[in-house]
Amino acid sequence: MSLEWEQVIVHSADPAALGQWWAEALGWVVVYSSADEFEIRPAPDRMPGIDFVRIDEPKKAKSRLHLDFRPDDQAAEVARFLAHGARRVDIGQGEQASWVVLADPEDNEFCILGERRPEND
Template sequence: MALRWEQVIVHCADPAALGRWWADALGWVVVYADDDEFEIRPDPDTRPGVDFVRLDEPKTGKSRLHLDFTSDDQDAEVARLLALGARRVDIGQGEQSWVVLDDPEGNEFCVLRAPSA
């Protein structure tokens, strides 16, 4: 018996708005939506997915878990995400090769440079 990764849960104030933002950012599809939950996946039959679940408590402090992404063109991808509504944030990372952003509800994530071939 082995564990299989099903999804990441993101607690948020507005599951539909944040879920749509991430669906646009990742190019993923919506597989479930109601007033309190909004799930996206790479395609309907592929897991893991991300499930946005309503939580009325506000986010306080730095996230204890964040996602890292790579792109063939880090600068272009960062610009695209900023245009979608992401913001650059300083979490004490200093000068690094990655860029720390946060989504519209303040969840930090990083855009890394593509690995060298």
């Protein structure tokens, strides 16, 4: 059996606006756009992607699924996302967490993890 992970679906009030925000934030490309759907990928033929799909009901609680990003420089990436319009959120992570929780323009949480530690040989 073969199984390939194709994409993550994000429900959105405005798929094009949120999808474009993420495309610019990640440096990804748009591979599909319609009134109700907006799909981005790292490159046109590279998966997985993120597919933003219209939903009319508003977000009601903490996201049950979110994206984690592992940067080379956590502080620089947090600053870059904040400058791009993300905002810091508290979902109960506490002040000692090694990751930073942010939210996109539609309040979807995502994390900027701490820098990767060198592996022991």
